[in-house]
Amino acid sequence: MAERYYLxxxxxxxxxxxxxxxxxxxxxxxxxxxxxxxxxxxxxxxSPEPTGQAAAEADANRPAENDFIPDSTVSKHLVxxxxxxxxxxxxxxxxxxxxLGVSQQHLIRMxxxxxxxxxxxxxxxxxxxxxIIPRRMSHGIVINxxxxxxxxxxxxxxTTSLPVALGQPxxxxxxxxxxxxxxxxxxxxxxxxTWYVPRSIxxxxxxxxxDVKTVVPPGPRNPLGKYAIKxxxxxxxxxxxxxxxxxxxxxxxxxxxxxPEQMKDFFNEVRVNTPGEIIYQPVKLAVTEEGRVFLExxxxxxxxxxxxxxxxxxxxERRNIADLVDWNKVxxxxxxxxxxxxxxxx
Numbered sequence: 001m002a003e004r005y006y007l008x009x010x011x012x013x014x015x016x017x018x019x020x021x022x023x024x025x026x027x028x029x030x031x032x033x034x035x036x037x038x039x040x041x042x043x044x045x046x047s048p049e050p051t052g053q054a055a056a057e058a059d060a061n062r063p064a065e066n067d068f069i070p071d072s073t074v075s076k077h078l079v080x081x082x083x084x085x086x087x088x089x090x091x092x093x094x095x096x097x098x099x100l101g102v103s104q105q106h107l108i109r110m111x112x113x114x115x116x117x118x119x120x121x122x123x124x125x126x127x128x129x130x131x132i133i134p135r136r137m138s139h140g141i142v143i144n145x146x147x148x149x150x151x152x153x154x155x156x157x158x159t160t161s162l163p164v165a166l167g168q169p170x171x172x173x174x175x176x177x178x179x180x181x182x183x184x185x186x187x188x189x190x191x192x193x194t195w196y197v198p199r200s201i202x203x204x205x206x207x208x209x210x211d212v213k214t215v216v217p218p219g220p221r222n223p224l225g226k227y228a229i230k231x232x233x234x235x236x237x238x239x240x241x242x243x244x245x246x247x248x249x250x251x252x253x254x255x256x257x258x259x260p261e262q263m264k265d266f267f268n269e270v271r272v273n274t275p276g277e278i279i280y281q282p283v284k285l286a287v288t289e290e291g292r293v294f295l296e297x298x299x300x301x302x303x304x305x306x307x308x309x310x311x312x313x314x315x316x317e318r319r320n321i322a323d324l325v326d327w328n329k330v331x332x333x334x335x336x337x338x339x340x341x342x343x344x345x346x
Contacts, residue, residue, distance in 0.1 A: 075286065075288035075289055075290075075292075075294075076289070077132060077133055077286040077287070077288060077294075078130055078131065078132055078133065078286060078288070078294060078341050079130070079131055079133055079151075079158060079161045080101070080128075080129040080130040080131050080161070080341075081128070081129070081130055082126070082127070082128040082130065083126075083127060083128075084124050084125065084126060084127075085099075085100060085124070085125045085127055086122065086123070086124060086125075087119045087120060087121055087122060087123040087124075087125060088121060089121045091119055091121070092118075092119065092245070093107055093108070093113075093117070093119060094245045095244060095245055096119070096125065097248060098163065098244055098245055098246070098247035098248050098249075098259060099163070099247075099259055099261075099262075100127050100129050100163070101129045101131075101148070101149060101162075101163030101248050102127050102128070102129050102248070102340075103248075103338075103339070106127070106128070106338065106340075107125055107127060110125075110126045110127060110128065111125050111126055128340055129340075130340060130341045131147055131149060131161070131284075131296060131339075131340070131341050132284035132285070132286045132294060132296045132341045133151060133158060133161075133286075134147070134151070134279060134281045134284050135151075135277070135279060135281075136153060136156070136158075137153045137275070137277075138153065138155070138156050139153055139154055139155065139156075139274070139275070140152075140153055140274055140275040140276050140277070141153075141186075141238075141270070141274060141275070141276030141277070142276065142277055142279065143164065143166075143179075143256060143276070143277070143278045143279070144279050144280070144281050145166055145179055145181070145278065145279070145280045145281075145301065145302065146280065146281060146282040146298035146299065146300070146301055146339075147281075147284075147296070147298055147339055148163060148164055148165070148166055148248050148249070148250070149161055149162065149163055149164065150162045150163075150164050150238070150256065150258070150266075152266065152269070152270070159269075160265075160266060160269070162258055162259070162262050162266060163247050163248040163259065164238075164247060164248070164256050164257060164258055165241070165246045165247045165248065165249050165250070165251045165252050165256070165257035166179040166250055166251075166252060166254075166256060166257075167179035167250065167252050167253060167254040167255070168250050168251060168252065168253070169250055169301055169302050169303065174200060174203060175200040175203070175204070176254070177252070177253045177254055178254065178302050179236070179252070179254050179255075179256065179278060180233060180236065180254070180278065181277075181278045181279055181280050182233060182277070182278060183275070183276070183277045184231040184232045184233045184236070184275070184276050184277070184278070185231065185232045185273055185274065185275055185276065186229055186230070186231060186232075186270060186271070186272050186273060186274040186276070187230050187231065187232050187272065187273075188229075188230040188272065189227075189228070189229050189230070189267065189270070189272060190227075190228050190230070191226065191227055191267075192218035192226060193218065193222070193224045193227075193228040193239070194215060194216065194217055194218060194222075195215070195216040195222050195223060195224050196214070196215055197213055197214055197215065197216065198235060198253075200253070201253055202214065220242065221242070222242070223241060223242055223243070224237065224239045224240070224241075225239055225240030225241045225242055225260055225263065226240050226260065226263070226264070227239060227240045227263050227264060227267040228240075229267065229270060231276065233278070235254060235255075236254060236255055236256070237255045237256070238255070238256040238258065239255060239256070239257060239258070239263070240257070240258055240259075240260045240263035240264075240267075241257040241258070241259075241260065243257075244259055244260055247259045250301055280302070280304065282297065282298040282299065282300055282301075282306055282308060282311070283295075283296070283297050283298075283306075283308055283311045283312050283315060283334075284296040284297075284315075284341070285312075285315040285316060285319065286341065287319065287321065291324070291345070292343055292345045293316075293321060293324055293325050293343070293344050293345045294341045294342060294343055294344070295312060295316075295325075295329075295330060295333045295334075295341070295342055295344045296333075296339065296340060296341040296342065297312060297333050297334050297336075297337050297338075297339070298337060298339045299337050299339075308334050308337070309331075309334050312330060312333075312334050313330075316330070324345060324346060325344045325345060325346065326344055326345065326346050329342070329343075329344040329345075330344050
């Protein structure tokens with residue numbers, strides 16, 4: 001109950017400060033005649049907004065400081081931010097979405113791109129990859145399956161969060177590609193690993209008419225990439241990949257793939273015997289230090305029968321903050337399931 005009153009007081013303070021700020025803006029002195037009035041964004045201009053390819057080119061050529069202002073960290077309960085990504089040589093929308101941990105559709109919508117847009121080196125792309133930290137550890141690894149993100153903690157602090165690829169939502173009589181949940185430990189680390197192909201994957205190769213291999217030596221054709229971390233979960237590795245475009249997707253046979261450039265640093269930081277846990281949490285809720293309520297909703301990727309609307313309401317009511325949220329915003333977040341931490345405060 002005390003937490004609820006504390007949060008309510010904070011929200012009332014925010015409303016008061018916002019009102020005072022608006023009053024101050026109304027009484028602000030006018031700029032000198034040779035200085036144009038400040039504008040919030042380009043939407044105040046009288047010319048119509050470009051669309052499709054024209055919009056993409058306009059965004060690419062517009063200076064970053066006039067186009068978008070990256071924000072700061074919102075809370076210790078959240079990770080990620082809204083910011084700008086500068087397109088590199090050989091980048092594609094798919095690769096960029098894998099690096100940032102967002103969907104391609106998110107990049108298309110946020111930057112008003114045509115769906116078939118080819119991005120250009122130097123182009124600036126807006127993105128928002130803010131997520132709620134699902135669970136904390138004093139030291140260890142947390143992987144949340146629905147948000148396809150790995151969280152690494154040291155001394156109680158989140159030091160790394162990485163988008164990952166996880167197991168395909170497929171299961172049959174002789175195979176199960178879904179990444180399992182459960183606690184684990186890091187039992188080994190290997191640079192330039194050899195891949196011993198599991199029998200289930202060999203059967204899949206045979207069924208698809210592919211050349212069946214039992215062992216794949218280190219090298220550019222090895223799907224484990226340059227680095228592999230073995231966990232105590234049977235057959236489950238955390239490894240780099242030769243298919244970076246698969247990251248932030250359900251694309252593996254159960255293992256956890258990490259973007260190659262990001263895996264190197266993570267591999268060097270993690271030690272043998274590091275504990276970890278793989279969890280399944282499609283709905284996450286956080287209350288910031290300022291009393292703002294954030295909700296994040298993902299698809300029930302593995303079809304576990306999670307009722308997302310009911311779970312979101314349950315989490316909110318359990319925190320006793322039902323009168324601090326805008327239920328229309330909550331409904332919108334649940335319906336869209338974008339996998340982003342969104343402010344649903346009143």
